[in-house]
Amino acid sequence: MKKFILQKDQSSPKPEDFKIPYKEVLNERQYEAVMFNGGSALVIAGAGTGKTRTLVYRVARLVESGVDPSRILLLTFTRRASREMLTRASKLLDERCTKVRGGTFHFYCSQILHKYAGLIGFPENFTIIDASDAMEIIQMLRAELKFNKLQKRFPRKNTLYSMISTSINKQMSLHEVVDQEYSQFLNHLDRIEKLSEEYHKYKVANNVMDFDDLLINTRDLLQENEEVRYKVSYRNQYLMVDEYQDTNALQSELIRLFSATHHNVMAVGDDAQSIYSFRGADHENIMQFPNQFSDTKIIKLEENYRSTKRILNLTNKVLERASKKYDKRLFTQNDIGELPALIKAPDERDQSRFISQMILQLREQGHELSDIAVLFRNGRDSFDLEIELNQKKIPFIKYGGQKFSEAAHIKDVLSYIRVLVNPQDTIAWNRILTLLEGIGPKTATDLIDWLKTQDNPYEIGASDLVSERYLQQIHALSSLLQDLKKNDYPVSKGVEHIVTYYKSFCENKFDDYPKRLKDLEAFIGISENYSTFRKMLEDLALDPIEATAIDTEASKRDESPLILSTIHSAKGLEWKSVFIIQCLDGVIPSGYSIKNEEELDEELRLLYVACTRAKSNLYISYPVIQNTSYGEYFSNPSRFINDIEENLLEPWVLVEESETDVLDGAEEKQALEEHKDQE
């Protein structure tokens, strides 16, 4: 017979008790989600329907209802997103919301592991390696196992890493992954498996975890250890997961474990915006949520508050083109607005000139630069525009593409820090040793093996493995490391010492060293934000610095910068005016995806995500001629927007102003011909 227990009634707070007038500021569905209490809920929130707003208000509401803020967990896709949401919640309610915990799966898992990793046989002070470190390790093992000397081509490190990572994120065996996605390498399967094992062993032996380990080890920990599982899920009395459509099988397993004792999970997402299948995300996952959590309440948000009617008409049309049909009826009461424009530029150069000109024009009309975004498929698609923006002195910040902390010279400097934090870190040792002249892979390996037997691993000079000629460099390195280890400088001071030492290597190694030396100076400044080396490494791994963050810092004070972003990084954000550039067939959809209907659909969703970021102005552009090293060739606009009706997407042609004056009639004719092209 069940007993009664007394519990404070939190389930039905009276609306009049709240400081925030939820009922007035939210629509009916949003209100329902915000007021939702225990149990599991799935909020299907179309683009621009106030998904973030709903989450922010729910956080505030829970806190206002008396829930201990530290027992609320908000899992988001980027750390930036969780910071923003929690700041908004704090502004809405009060300081208490800053105690709410938030971050990415990886970040949260790393926190759990730093506390409990000992229970699964890992020291708690492990370091986190990023994808490029992982690939370097694989490369090393690949050579060690002599798999690079085979008759039949063995997959490259990138491919090997993505095989291993896919198998973890999709929870499939390596055999299945290779069979389904890399069948050309099936004959190497046993070697791939061997390498995967060796990679795993390496990570354990060197006390490092990669991104996937953070998830998998947390899962194992929680599965095996009931006490920790109980503790963790107790702390997550209320769990919210944003962007659920981009979670993978492993992550949904984690959510079940995080909420094992109560199932208070609110998942929020939009199946039409799933764009991370390359990371193992499955857009079906969100639809499976109600099957995984019993009694799930489903709330659909379908009123769009973001975009004008005309933008919404276009985005609805784009989505209709998916081979998989979405059951979506987004509507809006917003103004009709301007027709989105499709701009045909002669070439990429002209496209860049046009975009920057339009941006200046918008600025003159009183738009803030930060209300404007330029979006693109690949990081490199903005290179040409970046040159133009620099020339015109338009400040911008770029999200996506190569990260600052992933550049070779920064990774070099970070390697010194890594060996200080974790002397077991073979890859970092290898990196700093092979920088020295006369030390190649072989000597480096021998030295590292020898170092591991020493009490003081930083006293490299004592080794007799290096010939007399090069001994002096070894001594210099050795005294740098010993000095850093002994004196325990403040972080930025330590980085400064390393940079001073590293400068000459930088000049020898890179032709473009002046720029890199500037980066290194900037890096010293950045390092001031960290209290310890360990903390810095962890932060940089989980939340790398954007490449433009350095230049932007200075300009920020004058004017908030224009946003450039890959579409993937633009997820969840919105701007008044949005430009989508390089909208070409082969770019979006990417040339790699056109054989496969599933992948093609994802590319379409990607364009959908891009278009739905716009509030009032949307410009889609593409160049007719692409310049490559082989020469020029004609390119086609993306198949997703190619023959859309003109009453949804208005075609425009770029014409030089001076020529227009002379060739007025001809231009109109040309423009008309363009219109014909569209039909």
Added chain:
DNA sequence: GCAGCGAAAATATCT
């Protein structure tokens, strides 16, 4: 065993 060169291959999106 190392460094440098030329040929061949692969080529993105991110935590």
Added chain:
DNA sequence: TTTTCGCTGC
């Protein structure tokens, strides 16, 4: 266009 691999001379 960039990255990786294999070869050659020191």
